[in-house]
Amino acid sequence: MHARPNAVLPESADWWRDAVFYQIYVRSFADGNGDGVGDLAGIRSRLPYLADLGVDALWMTPFYPSPMADHGYDVADPRDVEPVFGDLDEFDALLADAHGLGLRVTIDLVPNHSSHDHEWFRAALAAAPGSPERARYLFRAGRGPDGSEPPNNWPSVFGGPAWTRVPDGQWYLHIFAPEQPDLNFADPEVVADLEKTMRFWLDRGVDGFRIDVAHGMAKPDGLPDMVPMEDTGLLDDHGPGDLRFDQDGVHVVHRRIRAVLDQYPGTMAVGEVWVSDDDRLAQYLREDELQLAFNFKLLTADWTADALRQAVSHSLATVAGTPAPACWVLSNHDRPRHVTRYGGGELGLRRARAAALLQLALPGAAYLYNGDELGMPDVDLPDEALQDPMWERSGHAERGRDACRIPLPWSGTEPAYGFSSRPDTWLPMPEGWGGLTAEAQAADPSSIQSLYRSALALRRSSAAFGGEELEWLPAPEGCLAFRRPSGLVCLVNLSGTAVPLPEGRVLLASSAVGGGTLPDDTAVWLQA
Structure with missing residues (x-):
């Protein structure tokens, strides 16, 4: 058992069962050094705001060294900090400040793939076919007389084939962008390295992890062709014919993850598991696997009483036979914001206010996405501002996820609204957001931010929520x-x-x- 450096927090081994987590999309939350990109110093400066809002814990998206082909989900070194965001000292200071304010901190773990800039992948490219260096990834010979066809018919989530050929003729698998080669979890070294990464951050005092693509990792023997399907550019469950995800072997990996967490009392993991079958999803929540799994039924439900009721019932049925509580999500960095999904404008905002009370009244854990509490909408960006790899990979057919990743407006009446000291931010902020800022809403008792603050205070203090x-x-x-x-x-x-x-x-x-x-x-x- 490990003593963990967060003695300021109340001891509660299962604090996460009814916690409200706040997802921080690091690039878009707050910019501390004036370069137009959110960073750790910016987050640290806004921690009092989050404590005052009334959330229990943070989930921070990846801040690790990365060439940013997929905005940090292509990790070149999972045990360090990307200089754009700060350094390890800044992370340690942020963690200490958060714990001092009673906020727990969870961070993203990205096990399914690495960056093509990871030292392992560079070594694999330099090594010969069949080498131990290549065994950490999924290199295969091509099909056809000259090996010029991909090894199977799997599509990439971001469009195009899930295979890229290297100069010596072999191909490597990447379920996402070519800059994100999939790791081979049948290789013991890959599993051991994931455990090493977990311990690195747990020893620093983090309270847990959100596991990216937690239904990935395992691949079927022989990598056979799958039922041909058009990829939607989303992680949605495409059903049992989709061999890229939800293979039974993934549960071996989750048991290894849980075994590490169990050595650090009071820590947890939540999985991003896009599996629509309730029984399949429940398997990730067995007592020796994940503590929580996002159930995206509420996020994908239409704004009708039947659809919402069905989403709630399905989510509760999923966890009914498991040790886990339900885990509710309305928006995240991969999906259109719910203000926009529910109709946009005043109508969307009115519905988003109602949805907030629905989400926070439900039993279990809840995840808010930064800006939910401000009623942020999606933003129509000009083509030249788009940065999501989906935009280029789809031949400009899919606009990608940038619309829901606009930086947060904090104060003032002009871009960058206190997010940064410079007006031109990594994604442009629109005019006319003065009334949307955290500062303006804090002064307005009828604002959605005030509604969230009241709801979170009641949820924490009222016995009615038991x-x-x-x-x-x-x-x-x-x-x-x-x-x-x-x-x-x-x-x-x-x-x-x-x-x-x-x-x-x-x-x-x-x-x-x-x-x-x-x-x-x-x-x-x-x-x-």
């Missing part, structure tokens, strides 16, 4: 209502018209309630 069960209640047509065991009732009205407000003391509502009715696109918390 228990991990949920009971559906009768509700008017087009509405959904449930009760938590300790008395919280949540009613969401998506019916298109006002409905009667049930009996009970109103704790919080997403828009004004009066005259005994709940308006359309509004959620309310009641003490039964």
Whole structure:
């Protein structure tokens, strides 16, 4: 067992079961050195804001050395800090400050692939076919008489084939960009290196990991062809014919990950598992595997009572036979923001306010994406500003994920709104966001930020939120209502018209309630 350097935090081995995590997309949260790119110093300067907001923990996207072909998810060295973002001393200071404010810190682990700039991959290219250096990756001979065809028909998530040929004629597998060669988890050295990376950060005091592509890692023997499918540029589960993901061998890797975590009491891992089958997803949550897995049902649900109720029911059914609680997500750095998904403008914002109360009323853990609390929308960027590899790889057919990665507006009335000391940021910020800034919203008791602050304070302090069960209640047509065991009732009205407000003391509502009715696109918390 390891003593961990975060004695300032209250000891609770399973703090994550009902924690609210705040996802920080490092490039877009706050810029501390004025180069237009978010960094560790910027995050550190804004930690008091996060503590005041009322979240329990942070998840930081990758800040490791990287050529940035996929904005840090192509890791050249998983045990250091990319100079654009700072250095290890800055990370240690951020961690100490966060713990001092009662915030736990989790970081991204990217096991499925490395950067093509990783020393291992450079060594593999320099070595011969069949060498131990190549065995750490998935190098194969091509098909066809001269080996000029890829070894199988797998597509890359980012478009095009999942194979790139090297000068000596072999091909290497990359489920993502060519700059992200997949690692071979059948090689003991690869597994040992992942464990070494985990210990490096756990010994520094991190509280856990978010595991990128946690349904990847394992590949079927012989890498056979799969059912041909158009790739959507997304990690969605494409079903049992998709041999790139959710192979049974992945669970061996997760048991190794869990064995390391168990040596550091109070640490955890959440998996990015895009698997739509509830039973398959539940397998990742066995008692010797992940503590949490994102359930993306809520994120992908339409704004209708039936779709949302189904998403909640499926998510709870997934964890019912496991030791894990549910884990709720409305937005992240890979998906359109929910303000935009729900219709954009005033309508999208009104629905996003209601969705916030729905998400935070549900039993289990919740993940907020930076800017959710500001009601940030997606931003239509000009073609020349786009940076996501999907844009180029798809031949400009897919615009990629940049629209949901715009830097956060903190203060002021002009770009960069306090995000940076320079107006031209890594992705451009639009005009007209003065009212959206954290500073403007903090002064407005009716803002979505104020709603989040009130909701998080209630969730933390009210006894009504106890228990991990949920009971559906009768509700008017087009509405959904449930009760938590300790008395919280949540009613969401998506019916298109006002409905009667049930009996009970109103704790919080997403828009004004009066005259005994709940308006359309509004959620309310009641003490039964």
